[in-house]
Amino acid sequence: MKKIILMGRSEAGKTTLTQALKGETITYRKTQYINYYDVIIDTPGEYMQTARLGRALALYSYEADVVGLLLSATEPYSLYPPNITCMVNRDVIGIVTKTGEKGARPDRAAAWLGIAGCRKIFYVDSRSGEGVAEIFAYLREAEDELPWEKEQNRKQRGEEYGTE
Ligand SMILES: Nc1nc2c(ncn2[C@@H]2O[C@H](COP(=O)(O)OP(=O)(O)O)[C@@H](O)[C@H]2O)c(=O)[nH]1
C-alpha cells in the first residue's frame, strides 16, 4: 500500500476516515480492513487553520507517498489557497467527505479542491463506508491483496494447484 497522509481542517473527517480505512468501524463485503495502521497518517487540523499550511504540507508529505486533502461536502467555505498542491512533490488527491450528510454539496467541495490543485477527487462517507474502497484501490500497489480479494485468490490458487 502507498502511504497516505490526511490533511484538512478540524472536523473535516480525518480521524473518521482513518478509522474507516483501518476497519475500526467499517466493513466492506463482510471483510474488515485490518493492519493498515502504518500506511495512514492522521494530522491535527491546526495545520490547515494557520498560515503555516504550506510548510506543514511540504514537510509532512515527505513521510508519505500520497497527500490527501480533505474537504467536507457540508463546508460553506474552503481554507485551501489556490494551487497549494504546488508546495508538494508527491501525488495530491482531493477527498470530499460527509457526502451522505443532509444538505451536502459534494460538487462544490470538489470544485474548491480543484482550485487548490487536486486533479483526482474521491468522494467518501466514512460513516457508511461509501467510497472508502475506491481510496483503497488507489493506494494499492501491485503486490497488495485487498481484504475482499483474499478468499477469491485463495480459491483460484487452490484450483490451480489442486489443493485448498
Ligand atoms: N456523515 C459523516 N460524518 C462524518 C464523516 N467524517 C466525519 N464525520 C463526523 O464529523 C465529525 C468530525 O470528524 P473527525 O473525523 O473527528 O474530524 P477531524 O477533526 O478531521 O479528525 C465527527 O462527528 C464525525 O463522526 C463522513 O464521511 N460522513
Ligand SMILES: [Mg+2]
Ligand atoms: Mg482528528
